[in-house]
Amino acid sequence: MRRRMLLGTPLAMATGLTLSATGRDALAQADRENTLYLDLKDGRVVIELRPDLAPKHVERIKTLARQGFYDNTPFHRVIEGFMAQGGDPTGTGTGGSQLPDLPDEFSPPSKVRFLRGTCGMAKTAAPNTANSQFFICFAPASFLDGKYTIWGRVTAGMENVDKIKKGAGQGGTVRDPDRIVRMRVAADVAG
Template sequence: MKSVLLATALAAFASLSVPALAAAPAAAPVVAAPGPADWRTPDPNDVLVIDTNKGRILVELVPEVAPQFVSRVRELAHAHFYDGLTFFRVIDEFMAQTGDPQNNGQGGSDKPDLPAEFFFRRGADGPFVPAGDQGSSELGFIKSLPVMSQSMMLAPMTRDGMVQAWALYCPGVAGAARADNPNSANSQFFLMRAKYPRLERNYTGFARVIAGQEVVRAIKTGEPVADPQDRMERVRLLADLPPAERPTIKVIDPNGPWFKAELARVRAREGAGFSACDVNIPSEVK
């Protein structure tokens, strides 16, 4: 299996331009601390607990967006497939790649490759929480994952009454690695160290880090990493941890009043340069 990020993507990364200076945005309003109604408890079957030599990373799986790859990750975690695998390709201000038993980007599991899930269908009654209307498209969140979709105004014109949507590649978002063939995702995945919108609609986004992003940022860099020592020591679903070892996790609910106020604050601060990647989704882990 070839390494996840193609040469064209890396060339684009190297040639990103600096945006023009804009007028200073208005002062952002102060937002009070979140209250009890602002938090949600993620499904323990949707939380991947990655214990690394640098610390613990908690990743929230989002099956609503990429059901097949989420199912594959759950299956491989149950089988302890990921235990001991290194972060073999790590690019600062980009991503950290892992999930290959060969630890070089060329391998995968003995399971069949999966079809691309670059897009998903979004209905009016789905879990999408709108965060901004951009005319022909809508910005929002599904759980902790930022997403973009076509406007729901188009839904009456589609056969299934739904519109097309896709994950946004913000820091902490997890994507499925693949070769040149779009339908070649298998076991490898990567965790974003920075935002990288050029991956959107080209790689399956399936999850997001909800705690431990500082661990992702601490992983040794290299392309490939020289003598990679940083590794996933154990990878389990939260539901599979013994009760005595299972942390209690709360994540800010994008449906709650605190998030809506925080969204308004960030929009005021960023002005015309606002991005979904500017919005923080706090968590509490005990």
């Protein structure tokens, strides 16, 4: 389990460590740099980014979010009890950004697992093919552990993810899919 060292945590209190206002501001800004706001039709989803697990994938997500790439893209594949997949501007499941594909950044299951709210990167069966498509798990999916890159986790608003329109059949293709309203890095959003 990963712990943050912040003012007021047991470690800080036990050791007598304190942070100046500047230090607290820097920590708050660093947290905002690694927080994503995913706005959906039913409300905001807050995602904690995990550059410690997948630095290249986190940087890609932030780059594309800052470009507005994800805005109005559909959740083209949504399987009840499994996951919601988006990030393809074509809505076909075959599209991506103009940026090159990323090398796999798999984490060992002993370190992190695909649980409810985990954000992973979609890819083809071939290695090193993740680009812009991602998914959010509705439930634990241990069969993905160590085979797909984990880049974040939902920390608030999972009820809004649960309301994404589900697809039909095993493929989960969605007719008239819900769309991402907007995706932004928290550090870029006022307030």
